[in-house]
Amino acid sequence: MKPKNKIFSGKTLAILTGGGDTPALNSSIESVRNRASMLGFKVYGIRKGWKGLLGEGDVIDLTNHPYDGWYGGTALLSSRTNPFPTKKNPENRVPQILNNLKRYHIDVLVSIGGDDTNGAAKRLYETEGIPVIGFPKTIDNDLRTHTMHSYNGKEVEAVLCPGFPSAVQGIVDFSNRMRTTCESHQRICVLEVMGRDAGWLTGGAYYGGAEISLIPEIEITKERKEVFFEKVKEAYLNSPKKAIVVAVSEGVRWYDEAKGKVDVVYASSETDEYGHPRFGGISGVIASEITKKLGIEARAQITGYYPRSGQCQEYDRKLTVTLADKVADLLLREEYGQMPVITKIVKQIELEEYNTSSIDMGSIGNRPLQDIYYNLDQYNFTPAYDDFLSHIIDKPEINEFKYDFPIVLPK
Numbered sequence: 001m002k003p004k005n006k007i008f009s010g011k012t013l014a015i016l017t018g019g020g021d022t023p024a025l026n027s028s029i030e031s032v033r034n035r036a037s038m039l040g041f042k043v044y045g046i047r048k049g050w051k052g053l054l055g056e057g058d059v060i061d062l063t064n065h066p067y068d069g070w071y072g073g074t075a076l077l078s079s080r081t082n083p084f085p086t087k088k089n090p091e092n093r094v095p096q097i098l099n100n101l102k103r104y105h106i107d108v109l110v111s112i113g114g115d116d117t118n119g120a121a122k123r124l125y126e127t128e129g130i131p132v133i134g135f136p137k138t139i140d141n142d143l144r145t146h147t148m149h150s151y152n153g154k155e156v157e158a159v160l161c162p163g164f165p166s167a168v169q170g171i172v173d174f175s176n177r178m179r180t181t182c183e184s185h186q187r188i189c190v191l192e193v194m195g196r197d198a199g200w201l202t203g204g205a206y207y208g209g210a211e212i213s214l215i216p217e218i219e220i221t222k223e224r225k226e227v228f229f230e231k232v233k234e235a236y237l238n239s240p241k242k243a244i245v246v247a248v249s250e251g252v253r254w255y256d257e258a259k260g261k262v263d264v265v266y267a268s269s270e271t272d273e274y275g276h277p278r279f280g281g282i283s284g285v286i287a288s289e290i291t292k293k294l295g296i297e298a299r300a301q302i303t304g305y306y307p308r309s310g311q312c313q314e315y316d317r318k319l320t321v322t323l324a325d326k327v328a329d330l331l332l333r334e335e336y337g338q339m340p341v342i343t344k345i346v347k348q349i350e351l352e353e354y355n356t357s358s359i360d361m362g363s364i365g366n367r368p369l370q371d372i373y374y375n376l377d378q379y380n381f382t383p384a385y386d387d388f389l390s391h392i393i394d395k396p397e398i399n400e401f402k403y404d405f406p407i408v409l410p411k
Protein backbone atom coordinates (compact mmCIF):
# COMPACT_ATOMS: atom_id res chain seq x y z
CA MET A 1 0.00 0.00 0.00
CA LYS A 2 1.22 3.46 -0.92
CA PRO A 3 2.08 5.39 2.27
CA LYS A 4 -0.23 8.32 2.93
CA ASN A 5 1.35 11.63 1.96
CA LYS A 6 1.65 13.65 5.17
CA ILE A 7 3.03 16.82 3.63
CA PHE A 8 -0.20 18.76 3.39
CA SER A 9 0.74 20.76 0.29
CA GLY A 10 -2.26 22.43 -1.28
CA LYS A 11 -4.23 22.18 1.94
CA THR A 12 -5.35 25.16 3.98
CA LEU A 13 -5.48 25.51 7.74
CA ALA A 14 -7.26 28.49 9.28
CA ILE A 15 -6.81 29.91 12.78
CA LEU A 16 -9.31 31.94 14.78
CA THR A 17 -9.29 33.49 18.26
CA GLY A 18 -12.43 33.94 20.36
CA GLY A 19 -13.37 35.31 23.79
CA GLY A 20 -11.34 37.67 25.99
CA ASP A 21 -7.80 38.21 24.74
CA THR A 22 -4.56 37.32 26.55
CA PRO A 23 -0.91 38.40 26.18
CA ALA A 24 -0.16 34.98 24.65
CA LEU A 25 -2.60 34.93 21.75
CA ASN A 26 -0.25 36.25 19.07
CA SER A 27 2.37 33.81 20.31
CA SER A 28 -0.15 30.94 19.94
CA ILE A 29 -1.09 32.08 16.45
CA GLU A 30 2.52 32.43 15.35
CA SER A 31 3.50 29.05 16.79
CA VAL A 32 0.59 27.19 15.17
CA ARG A 33 1.21 29.04 11.90
CA ASN A 34 4.89 28.07 11.92
CA ARG A 35 4.23 24.40 12.62
CA ALA A 36 1.43 24.16 10.07
CA SER A 37 3.52 25.93 7.40
CA MET A 38 6.34 23.47 7.99
CA LEU A 39 3.91 20.62 7.30
CA GLY A 40 3.02 22.27 3.99
CA PHE A 41 -0.25 23.99 4.87
CA LYS A 42 -1.25 27.36 3.57
CA VAL A 43 -2.28 29.22 6.75
CA TYR A 44 -5.17 31.68 6.95
CA GLY A 45 -6.34 33.82 9.83
CA ILE A 46 -10.05 34.30 10.41
CA ARG A 47 -10.71 37.71 11.93
CA LYS A 48 -12.98 38.40 14.93
CA GLY A 49 -13.52 34.78 15.92
CA TRP A 50 -16.58 33.03 14.48
CA LYS A 51 -17.78 36.40 13.16
CA GLY A 52 -15.09 36.18 10.45
CA LEU A 53 -16.84 33.17 8.96
CA LEU A 54 -20.25 34.84 8.70
CA GLY A 55 -21.58 36.75 5.69
CA GLU A 56 -18.84 37.37 3.13
CA GLY A 57 -16.17 36.22 5.58
CA ASP A 58 -13.17 38.12 6.92
CA VAL A 59 -10.03 36.10 6.18
CA ILE A 60 -6.36 37.03 5.89
CA ASP A 61 -3.30 35.12 4.70
CA LEU A 62 -0.67 34.42 7.37
CA THR A 63 1.44 31.97 5.40
CA ASN A 64 4.60 33.83 4.49
CA HIS A 65 4.39 36.99 6.51
CA PRO A 66 6.49 38.06 9.48
CA TYR A 67 4.59 37.72 12.73
CA ASP A 68 5.37 39.20 16.17
CA GLY A 69 4.43 36.60 18.75
CA TRP A 70 5.83 38.66 21.63
CA TYR A 71 3.25 41.36 21.05
CA GLY A 72 0.26 40.87 23.36
CA GLY A 73 -3.35 40.44 22.25
CA THR A 74 -4.43 39.02 18.92
CA ALA A 75 -3.77 40.39 15.46
CA LEU A 76 -6.73 38.26 14.36
CA LEU A 77 -9.04 40.25 16.65
CA SER A 78 -11.59 38.51 18.81
CA SER A 79 -15.33 38.36 19.45
CA ARG A 80 -17.77 36.39 21.56
CA THR A 81 -19.85 35.42 18.52
CA ASN A 82 -21.60 32.07 18.82
CA PRO A 83 -22.54 30.47 15.48
CA PHE A 84 -25.15 28.24 17.11
CA PRO A 85 -28.63 29.55 18.00
CA THR A 86 -28.78 31.13 21.45
CA LYS A 87 -31.33 32.97 23.54
CA LYS A 88 -29.71 36.26 22.57
CA ASN A 89 -29.49 35.37 18.88
CA PRO A 90 -31.85 32.54 17.88
CA GLU A 91 -30.63 32.51 14.25
CA ASN A 92 -28.68 29.39 13.28
CA ARG A 93 -25.58 30.75 11.56
CA VAL A 94 -23.86 27.39 11.10
CA PRO A 95 -24.84 27.25 7.38
CA GLN A 96 -22.96 30.54 6.85
CA ILE A 97 -19.89 29.05 8.54
CA LEU A 98 -20.04 25.91 6.39
CA ASN A 99 -20.53 27.99 3.27
CA ASN A 100 -17.45 30.11 4.01
CA LEU A 101 -15.29 27.13 4.90
CA LYS A 102 -16.15 25.88 1.40
CA ARG A 103 -15.72 29.27 -0.32
CA TYR A 104 -12.28 29.82 1.20
CA HIS A 105 -11.29 26.15 0.74
CA ILE A 106 -10.45 25.75 4.43
CA ASP A 107 -9.58 22.13 5.24
CA VAL A 108 -8.72 22.35 8.95
CA LEU A 109 -9.67 24.84 11.62
CA VAL A 110 -7.67 25.65 14.75
CA SER A 111 -9.80 27.49 17.31
CA ILE A 112 -7.88 29.29 20.02
CA GLY A 113 -10.18 29.97 22.93
CA GLY A 114 -11.80 28.90 26.13
CA ASP A 115 -14.76 26.65 26.72
CA ASP A 116 -17.15 28.73 24.59
CA THR A 117 -15.05 29.05 21.40
CA ASN A 118 -13.71 25.51 21.57
CA GLY A 119 -17.13 24.17 22.56
CA ALA A 120 -18.63 25.65 19.38
CA ALA A 121 -15.74 24.21 17.32
CA LYS A 122 -16.27 20.79 18.86
CA ARG A 123 -19.97 20.95 17.95
CA LEU A 124 -19.02 21.74 14.35
CA TYR A 125 -16.75 18.72 14.35
CA GLU A 126 -19.41 16.44 15.83
CA THR A 127 -22.43 17.65 13.89
CA GLU A 128 -20.84 18.67 10.56
CA GLY A 129 -17.61 16.67 10.48
CA ILE A 130 -15.43 19.80 10.19
CA PRO A 131 -11.81 18.87 11.12
CA VAL A 132 -11.03 21.09 14.11
CA ILE A 133 -8.25 21.26 16.67
CA GLY A 134 -8.63 23.34 19.81
CA PHE A 135 -5.93 25.43 21.45
CA PRO A 136 -6.40 26.55 25.07
CA LYS A 137 -6.36 30.17 26.22
CA THR A 138 -7.60 32.03 29.24
CA ILE A 139 -6.14 34.35 31.82
CA ASP A 140 -8.57 32.89 34.36
CA ASN A 141 -6.76 29.51 34.02
CA ASP A 142 -9.93 27.57 34.68
CA LEU A 143 -10.04 25.09 31.77
CA ARG A 144 -9.81 21.38 32.55
CA THR A 145 -6.35 20.79 31.11
CA HIS A 146 -5.70 17.87 33.50
CA THR A 147 -2.21 19.17 34.25
CA MET A 148 -0.86 17.40 37.32
CA HIS A 149 1.11 19.17 40.01
CA SER A 150 3.35 16.99 42.19
CA TYR A 151 3.32 18.43 45.66
CA ASN A 152 4.60 16.77 48.84
CA GLY A 153 4.24 13.32 47.34
CA LYS A 154 0.68 14.03 46.15
CA GLU A 155 -0.60 14.47 42.61
CA VAL A 156 -2.90 17.49 42.48
CA GLU A 157 -5.04 18.21 39.41
CA ALA A 158 -4.03 21.74 38.41
CA VAL A 159 -4.48 23.80 35.26
CA LEU A 160 -2.06 25.44 32.84
CA CYS A 161 -3.46 27.59 30.05
CA PRO A 162 -1.53 29.93 27.76
CA GLY A 163 -2.22 33.51 28.82
CA PHE A 164 -2.24 32.72 32.53
CA PRO A 165 1.54 32.85 33.07
CA SER A 166 1.81 36.37 31.61
CA ALA A 167 -1.38 37.57 33.30
CA VAL A 168 -0.47 36.22 36.72
CA GLN A 169 2.91 37.97 36.50
CA GLY A 170 0.98 41.23 36.07
CA ILE A 171 -1.13 40.53 39.16
CA VAL A 172 1.92 39.58 41.25
CA ASP A 173 3.61 42.86 40.32
CA PHE A 174 0.46 44.92 40.85
CA SER A 175 -0.16 43.47 44.29
CA ASN A 176 3.50 43.84 45.27
CA ARG A 177 3.57 47.48 44.17
CA MET A 178 0.30 48.36 45.95
CA ARG A 179 2.04 47.93 49.27
CA THR A 180 3.92 51.25 49.20
CA THR A 181 0.86 53.38 48.55
CA CYS A 182 -1.17 51.45 51.16
CA GLU A 183 1.63 52.05 53.66
CA SER A 184 1.84 55.76 52.93
CA HIS A 185 -1.83 56.14 53.79
CA GLN A 186 -2.12 53.31 56.32
CA ARG A 187 -4.99 51.90 54.31
CA ILE A 188 -6.47 48.58 53.40
CA CYS A 189 -6.33 48.13 49.64
CA VAL A 190 -8.95 45.83 48.17
CA LEU A 191 -7.58 44.55 44.88
CA GLU A 192 -10.09 43.13 42.40
CA VAL A 193 -8.78 40.52 39.96
CA MET A 194 -10.47 38.92 36.92
CA GLY A 195 -11.73 35.40 37.44
CA ARG A 196 -15.41 34.67 36.99
CA ASP A 197 -15.56 31.19 38.45
CA ALA A 198 -12.11 30.38 39.78
CA GLY A 199 -9.44 32.07 41.85
CA TRP A 200 -6.26 30.95 40.04
CA LEU A 201 -5.38 34.48 38.92
CA THR A 202 -6.20 36.00 42.31
CA GLY A 203 -3.57 33.65 43.71
CA GLY A 204 -1.03 35.92 41.99
CA ALA A 205 -1.97 38.71 44.41
CA TYR A 206 -1.26 36.38 47.33
CA TYR A 207 2.10 35.47 45.75
CA GLY A 208 2.76 39.21 45.55
CA GLY A 209 2.04 39.62 49.27
CA ALA A 210 -1.74 40.01 49.79
CA GLU A 211 -2.61 39.18 53.39
CA ILE A 212 -6.15 37.99 52.65
CA SER A 213 -7.76 36.62 49.47
CA LEU A 214 -11.35 35.83 48.53
CA ILE A 215 -12.10 33.52 45.61
CA PRO A 216 -15.29 32.61 43.70
CA GLU A 217 -15.12 28.98 44.83
CA ILE A 218 -15.90 29.89 48.45
CA GLU A 219 -19.18 31.68 49.15
CA ILE A 220 -18.98 34.49 51.65
CA THR A 221 -22.13 33.73 53.58
CA LYS A 222 -23.45 35.95 56.36
CA GLU A 223 -21.43 33.94 58.91
CA ARG A 224 -18.20 33.85 56.86
CA LYS A 225 -18.50 37.58 56.30
CA GLU A 226 -18.37 38.26 60.06
CA VAL A 227 -15.23 36.11 60.37
CA PHE A 228 -13.76 37.86 57.33
CA PHE A 229 -14.07 41.27 59.04
CA GLU A 230 -12.33 39.89 62.12
CA LYS A 231 -9.52 38.50 59.95
CA VAL A 232 -9.10 41.82 58.18
CA LYS A 233 -8.95 43.71 61.46
CA GLU A 234 -6.44 41.28 62.92
CA ALA A 235 -4.21 41.38 59.84
CA TYR A 236 -4.35 45.17 59.73
CA LEU A 237 -3.52 45.64 63.41
CA ASN A 238 -0.69 43.10 63.20
CA SER A 239 0.83 44.67 60.12
CA PRO A 240 3.96 46.66 61.02
CA LYS A 241 2.95 49.70 58.98
CA LYS A 242 -0.83 49.44 59.35
CA ALA A 243 -1.41 48.60 55.74
CA ILE A 244 -2.66 45.42 54.08
CA VAL A 245 -3.78 44.17 50.68
CA VAL A 246 -6.99 42.15 50.40
CA ALA A 247 -7.30 40.42 47.02
CA VAL A 248 -10.76 39.54 45.68
CA SER A 249 -11.79 37.74 42.51
CA GLU A 250 -14.36 39.58 40.40
CA GLY A 251 -16.66 36.56 40.74
CA VAL A 252 -16.70 36.43 44.56
CA ARG A 253 -20.11 35.44 45.90
CA TRP A 254 -20.69 37.92 48.73
CA TYR A 255 -23.55 38.15 51.23
CA ASP A 256 -25.69 41.14 50.35
CA GLU A 257 -27.60 42.47 53.39
CA ALA A 258 -30.20 44.26 51.29
CA LYS A 259 -31.00 41.21 49.17
CA GLY A 260 -30.62 38.85 52.13
CA LYS A 261 -28.60 36.43 49.99
CA VAL A 262 -25.20 35.66 48.53
CA ASP A 263 -24.65 37.14 45.05
CA VAL A 264 -22.00 38.35 42.61
CA VAL A 265 -21.66 42.03 41.68
CA TYR A 266 -22.52 42.70 38.05
CA ALA A 267 -20.86 45.40 35.96
CA SER A 268 -23.73 45.15 33.51
CA SER A 269 -26.92 43.14 33.18
CA GLU A 270 -26.15 42.57 29.46
CA THR A 271 -25.06 39.06 28.53
CA ASP A 272 -22.84 37.92 25.68
CA GLU A 273 -23.89 35.35 23.07
CA TYR A 274 -22.83 32.53 25.37
CA GLY A 275 -25.08 33.88 28.12
CA HIS A 276 -22.37 35.35 30.40
CA PRO A 277 -23.07 38.62 32.19
CA ARG A 278 -20.17 40.95 32.98
CA PHE A 279 -18.89 41.01 36.56
CA GLY A 280 -17.12 43.92 38.23
CA GLY A 281 -17.30 46.17 41.26
CA ILE A 282 -17.09 43.70 44.16
CA SER A 283 -13.94 45.44 45.47
CA GLY A 284 -15.87 48.70 45.92
CA VAL A 285 -18.60 46.93 47.87
CA ILE A 286 -16.10 45.15 50.13
CA ALA A 287 -13.94 48.25 50.68
CA SER A 288 -16.90 50.34 51.72
CA GLU A 289 -18.23 47.62 54.05
CA ILE A 290 -14.78 47.28 55.67
CA THR A 291 -14.64 51.02 56.34
CA LYS A 292 -18.17 51.05 57.73
CA LYS A 293 -17.70 48.01 59.91
CA LEU A 294 -14.12 48.52 61.14
CA GLY A 295 -13.66 52.27 60.84
CA ILE A 296 -10.42 51.70 58.89
CA GLU A 297 -9.91 53.47 55.59
CA ALA A 298 -10.17 51.00 52.72
CA ARG A 299 -9.87 51.68 48.99
CA ALA A 300 -10.83 49.55 46.03
CA GLN A 301 -8.57 49.02 43.01
CA ILE A 302 -9.77 47.10 39.98
CA THR A 303 -6.87 45.51 38.12
CA GLY A 304 -9.21 45.00 35.14
CA TYR A 305 -7.41 44.58 31.83
CA TYR A 306 -3.95 45.19 33.31
CA PRO A 307 -3.06 41.46 33.50
CA ARG A 308 -4.59 40.83 30.09
CA SER A 309 -2.55 43.55 28.42
CA GLY A 310 1.05 43.95 27.30
CA GLN A 311 3.89 41.67 26.21
CA CYS A 312 3.80 37.90 26.19
CA GLN A 313 6.11 36.63 28.95
CA GLU A 314 8.79 34.01 28.32
CA TYR A 315 7.00 31.14 30.04
CA ASP A 316 3.95 31.70 27.84
CA ARG A 317 6.12 31.94 24.73
CA LYS A 318 7.65 28.54 25.42
CA LEU A 319 4.27 27.10 26.46
CA THR A 320 2.59 28.11 23.21
CA VAL A 321 5.48 26.80 21.10
CA THR A 322 5.31 23.48 22.96
CA LEU A 323 1.55 23.15 22.54
CA ALA A 324 1.90 24.03 18.84
CA ASP A 325 4.34 21.10 18.51
CA LYS A 326 1.52 18.91 19.77
CA VAL A 327 -0.85 20.51 17.25
CA ALA A 328 1.55 19.40 14.50
CA ASP A 329 1.43 15.89 15.93
CA LEU A 330 -2.40 15.93 15.95
CA LEU A 331 -2.39 17.13 12.34
CA LEU A 332 -0.08 14.31 11.30
CA ARG A 333 -2.25 11.77 13.08
CA GLU A 334 -5.42 13.44 11.75
CA GLU A 335 -6.83 13.44 15.26
CA TYR A 336 -9.49 16.11 15.34
CA GLY A 337 -11.83 17.35 18.07
CA GLN A 338 -8.76 17.36 20.35
CA MET A 339 -6.87 20.04 22.25
CA PRO A 340 -3.17 19.90 23.23
CA VAL A 341 -2.36 20.23 26.93
CA ILE A 342 0.66 20.08 29.23
CA THR A 343 0.58 16.94 31.35
CA LYS A 344 2.45 18.24 34.40
CA ILE A 345 3.35 21.51 36.03
CA VAL A 346 6.99 22.04 35.14
CA LYS A 347 9.58 24.78 34.97
CA GLN A 348 9.98 26.58 31.65
CA ILE A 349 13.00 24.49 30.71
CA GLU A 350 10.94 21.30 30.79
CA LEU A 351 8.17 22.62 28.57
CA GLU A 352 8.73 20.14 25.77
CA GLU A 353 6.50 18.01 23.58
CA TYR A 354 7.22 14.92 25.67
CA ASN A 355 5.31 16.65 28.48
CA THR A 356 2.19 17.19 26.36
CA SER A 357 -0.87 15.16 25.57
CA SER A 358 -4.26 15.88 24.05
CA ILE A 359 -7.77 15.88 25.46
CA ASP A 360 -11.28 16.05 24.09
CA MET A 361 -11.89 19.75 23.35
CA GLY A 362 -15.57 19.77 24.40
CA SER A 363 -16.78 20.86 27.87
CA ILE A 364 -13.39 21.89 29.17
CA GLY A 365 -14.47 24.64 31.62
CA ASN A 366 -14.50 25.16 34.53
CA ARG A 367 -11.81 23.75 36.83
CA PRO A 368 -12.05 25.39 40.25
CA LEU A 369 -9.08 25.54 42.59
CA GLN A 370 -8.42 22.33 44.46
CA ASP A 371 -8.96 22.48 48.23
CA ILE A 372 -5.23 22.03 48.81
CA TYR A 373 -4.56 25.48 47.32
CA TYR A 374 -6.81 27.49 49.63
CA ASN A 375 -7.11 27.62 53.41
CA LEU A 376 -10.70 28.27 54.43
CA ASP A 377 -9.78 29.35 57.96
CA GLN A 378 -6.93 31.63 56.94
CA TYR A 379 -8.95 33.20 54.11
CA ASN A 380 -5.91 32.86 51.90
CA PHE A 381 -3.92 30.61 49.59
CA THR A 382 -1.60 27.92 50.93
CA PRO A 383 2.06 26.90 50.48
CA ALA A 384 0.82 24.37 47.89
CA TYR A 385 -0.29 27.26 45.71
CA ASP A 386 3.08 28.93 46.26
CA ASP A 387 4.71 25.76 45.02
CA PHE A 388 2.42 25.58 41.98
CA LEU A 389 3.18 29.16 40.97
CA SER A 390 6.90 28.89 41.72
CA HIS A 391 7.20 26.59 38.68
CA ILE A 392 5.78 29.30 36.45
CA ILE A 393 7.16 32.58 37.82
CA ASP A 394 9.75 33.72 40.32
CA LYS A 395 8.61 34.86 43.72
CA PRO A 396 8.92 38.66 43.76
CA GLU A 397 11.47 40.22 46.00
CA ILE A 398 9.67 42.02 48.80
CA ASN A 399 12.03 44.90 49.50
CA GLU A 400 10.88 46.15 52.81
CA PHE A 401 11.95 49.54 54.10
CA LYS A 402 11.67 48.91 57.80
CA TYR A 403 11.42 52.22 59.56
CA ASP A 404 10.96 52.86 63.22
CA PHE A 405 12.33 56.33 63.80
CA PRO A 406 12.40 57.66 67.35
CA ILE A 407 9.57 60.06 68.14
CA VAL A 408 10.69 63.56 69.06
CA LEU A 409 8.83 65.19 71.92
CA PRO A 410 8.60 68.96 72.31
CA LYS A 411 11.28 70.31 74.66
Ligand code: F6P
Pocket residue numbers: 019020021138139140194195196250278279
Ligand atom coordinates in the same frame (compact mmCIF):
# COMPACT_ATOMS: atom_id res chain seq x y z
O1 F6P B 1 -11.52 35.89 29.37
C1 F6P B 1 -12.10 35.82 30.63
C2 F6P B 1 -12.17 37.15 31.24
O2 F6P B 1 -10.87 37.60 31.38
C3 F6P B 1 -12.94 37.13 32.57
O3 F6P B 1 -12.16 37.02 33.69
C4 F6P B 1 -13.72 38.41 32.54
O4 F6P B 1 -14.90 38.29 33.28
C5 F6P B 1 -13.96 38.59 31.10
O5 F6P B 1 -12.85 38.05 30.43
C6 F6P B 1 -14.21 40.03 30.71
O6 F6P B 1 -13.95 40.23 29.36
P1 F6P B 1 -14.51 41.41 28.46
O7 F6P B 1 -14.41 42.67 29.26
O8 F6P B 1 -13.64 41.40 27.27
O9 F6P B 1 -15.94 41.06 28.16
